Amino acid sequence: MSVSIVHALGIGELSRRALVPGGYLTDGRRLFRVVSRFEGDREVVLVGLEDCSTFEVRALLPRELRAMGLRGVRRAPVLEAVPEDVSLSREPALPCR
Secondary structure, three states: OOHHHHHHHOOOOOOOHHHOOOOEEEOOOOEEEEEEEEEOOOOEEEEEEEEOOOOOEEEEOHHHHHHOOOEEOOOOOOOOOOOOOOOOOOOOOOOOO
16 A cells, blocks of 8 residues: 555544543554643644553654554454353353263
């Protein structure tokens, strides 16, 4: 995918929602956790990011985040369904014959 297509589709754009403390960002290889966000009048001024592999925390400007190619990580929905073949009782299962 060329860079112009990436920018035209808005891929790689970091929204204010992606920069919420407790959220995660990735460049496709590394994982970062947003630990803090400092805002000015109408924009995010500085973001504290923790590298999840080294636990190092750095304060970065939004333009530095874009230059790193970071994007927000969406959380997967939690499924509460229990498969039909799983017994919920505490009794041991009977051996298969």
